[in-house]
Amino acid sequence: MARIVVDPVTRIEGHLRVEAVVENGVITDAFSAGTMVRGLEKILVGRDPRDAWAITERVCGVCTTVHALASVRSVEDALGISVPPTAELIRNIMLTTQYVQDHVVHFYHLHALDWVDIVNALKADPKKAAELASSFSKWDKNTAAYFSAVQDKIKAFAASGLGIFANGYWGHPAYTLPPEVNLIGVAHYLDALEWQKEVVKIHAVFGGKNPHPNYLVGGVPCSIDVDEVAAINSERLNLVARLISQADEFVNQVYIPDLLAVASFYKDWSKYGGGLKNHLSYGEFPTKGYGQIDGFKYARGARCWGAT
Amino acid sequence: MGCKGPVTYNACSVVRWNDGTSYPIQSGHGCIGCSEEGFWDNGPLYQHRSQFPGFGIESTADTIGTAVGLTTIAGVAAHAVVTNIRKHKVIAEVHAEEQKES
Numbered sequence: 282m283a284r285i286v287v288d289p290v291t292r293i294e295g296h297l298r299v300e301a302v303v304e305n306g307v308i309t310d311a312f313s314a315g316t317m318v319r320g321l322e323k324i325l326v327g328r329d330p331r332d333a334w335a336i337t338e339r340v341c342g343v344c345t346t347v348h349a350l351a352s353v354r355s356v357e358d359a360l361g362i363s364v365p366p367t368a369e370l371i372r373n374i375m376l377t378t379q380y381v382q383d384h385v386v387h388f389y390h391l392h393a394l395d396w397v398d399i400v401n402a403l404k405a406d407p408k409k410a411a412e413l414a415s416s417f418s419k420w421d422k423n424t425a426a427y428f429s430a431v432q433d434k435i436k437a438f439a440a441s442g443l444g445i446f447a448n449g450y451w452g453h454p455a456y457t458l459p460p461e462v463n464l465i466g467v468a469h470y471l472d473a474l475e476w477q478k479e480v481v482k483i484h485a486v487f488g489g490k491n492p493h494p495n496y497l498v499g500g501v502p503c504s505i506d507v508d509e510v511a512a513i514n515s516e517r518l519n520l521v522a523r524l525i526s527q528a529d530e531f532v533n534q535v536y537i538p539d540l541l542a543v544a545s546f547y548k549d550w551s552k553y554g555g556g557l558k559n560h561l562s563y564g565e566f567p568t569k570g571y572g573q574i575d576g577f578k579y580a581r582g583a584r585c586w587g588a589t
Numbered sequence: 590m591g592c593k594g595p596v597t598y599n600a601c602s603v604v605r606w607n608d609g610t611s612y613p614i615q616s617g618h619g620c621i622g623c624s625e626e627g628f629w630d631n632g633p634l635y636q637h638r639s640q641f642p643g644f645g646i647e648s649t650a651d652t653i654g655t656a657v658g659l660t661t662i663a664g665v666a667a668h669a670v671v672t673n674i675r676k677h678k679v680i681a682e683v684h685a686e687e688q689k690e691s
Contacts, residue, residue, distance in 0.1 A: 329633040335621055336629055482610045489613030490606035493623070502618035512617075520610075 288316070292391045294343045330356045334496045343386065345492040346379045346484060354571050356498045363570045368500035371487050373566050373578075374521070375494065378483040381528050385536050389473040396543050397458060397466035399443070400451035402435055405460035413461050417542060420534040422472070431468040457546050466543065469535050480528050486517050560584045592620030596631070599624040 288298035296317040302310040319340055325333050333356060338349035350372060357364065364372070407428035414423040438444065443451075450456075458466065481491035487503050488494020495502055506512040564574055564581030574581050591597030592614050601612040601620075613620055619635075622628045 324629075329635065332634045335623075335634060478607070482607045485607040485610035485612075485616070487616060489611055489616035489618055490601075495613050495616065495618035495621070497618065503616050511615075 292395070294341050330359070331498045334498070335493075338493050338496070342492040344379065344383055346375060346488070346494055346496075349493070349496040350376060353496050353498050358571070360498075362499050363572065364500045367505065369567060369570065371501045371503065374525075375484055375487055376566070378480060378528075381532060382477050382480050385473050385532065386477050388536060388540060389470045390477075393466055393470055393543075394446070394449060396456070396547060397470070398451055398453075398456040398463050399435060399446060399449065399467055400439060401456065401458070401460050402463040402467045403432065403439065403460075405432065405464035407432055407464070410461040410464045414465050414538075418534045418538040420530075422468075428464055428468060431471065432464060434471075435464075435467060458543065459546075462542055462546065466539060469539055472535065473531075476527070476531050480524050480531075483521050483524050486513065486521055558586055560586075591622075591624075593622050597622040597625055 283303045285301045285303060286298070287301075290297040290299055296315065298314045298316050300312040301308045321337055321340060324336060328336070334349040334352040337352040338345060340348050356362075405428070408425040410428040411423050411425040414420065414428075443449070456463075484491035484494040487501065488496065489502075504512045505514075505518075507515040507518070561583045562579065562581060564577040564579050566578035567573065567576055568578060569576030591599045592601055592612075597620055601624075602614065605612045605615070621634045622631060625631065
């Protein structure tokens with residue numbers, strides 16, 4: 282019987298420790314612990330409840346915004362406040378922005394390099410990579426010239442020692458992607474880095490900045506007037522609309538096709554772990570106030586597949 | 590001088606956030622002084638700031654203004670006196686040299 286300790290677990294924001302008991306190559310027991318006390322509950326004692334969002338939000342700069350929203354909702358629930366419909370829409374736009382940005386950042390920047398071998402991408406044929414990428418997506422960068430330029434960039438990067446990626450397991454046999462898919466993965470890792478800083482401008486428009494946009498108990502701080510220079514005007518709303526359509530394109534032409542392409546080469550991995558047996562969701566994106574769960578766009582509920 | 594007067598120092602209104610997209614005041618929210626050291630303990634965010642850290646507990650904007658004004662007047666007066674003394678010395682030296690020459 283062996284006990285394996287992984288501490289810290291990376292690929293997440295914060296500090297996590299996992300211990301696993303292994304018997305004959307099978308994990309028979311496992312323990313996980315969050316090892317850093319944030320103490321926000323203690324920090325908030327005795328403060329003005331209207332300030333709580335600003336402190337709570339700062340628990341994490343990657344999943345920024347969501348903790349502030351949870352905080353203002355809690356205070357509004359305690360005080361019996363319901364927010365105006367326009368404020369609800371703006372909060373939904375801000376939350377959706379975070380929801381989409383966080384999925385992309387999580388896939389590419391937190392764990393893609395567990396599947397994508399940067400160094401192996403140097404062996405790819407850029408022309409074949411372009412043909413392959415075009416077969417599953419309509420992204421306008423699916424050209425041989427583009428993939429060739431990315432490959433040159435990786436070549437220079439590898440020659441300089443790979444920077445912060447120097448200690449990766451490059452060339453490990455567990456990497457099963459062909460060189461062309463590795464090249465596509467690395468190219469989109471860099472594209473996603475550019476895109477994610479654009480889409481969060483939606484937070485800057487409505488909340489002044491990202492990370493940690495401003496929230497307000499009772500509604501949102503911004504005022505809307507399409508002709509007023511100092512308000513959320515038509516120029517601001519056009520910027521938001523443009524960023525939303527860019528996000529739509531990036532998710533549907535880059536992120537989801539890449540996710541499916543990478544997954545198709547790691548089907549064996551579906552055998553590991555217990556799988557999704559129980560699922561609990563509080564629901565999200567209210568349309569009739571946060572108290573009216575029948576108005577949620579994502580329904581609330583719990584589900585059990587084969588109880589154990 | 591930042592968005593919250595003499596207690597914040599960031600250039601948010603000039604540089605702005607996220608490639609110059611916006612900043613808290615432009616989006617409609619008051620400045621919470623988030624770049625200042627220990628800003629979370631610099632008082633409630635939604636109360637009018639009648640007391641600034643570093644000044645007297647009961648100081649209001651008016652008395653601070655008066656104090657700054659008086660200090661300026663005192664400074665101008667002190668400068669005038671010092672200049673006068675220095676000039677006296679220069680005048681005396683020039684006089685002495687003239688007397689030597691003659």
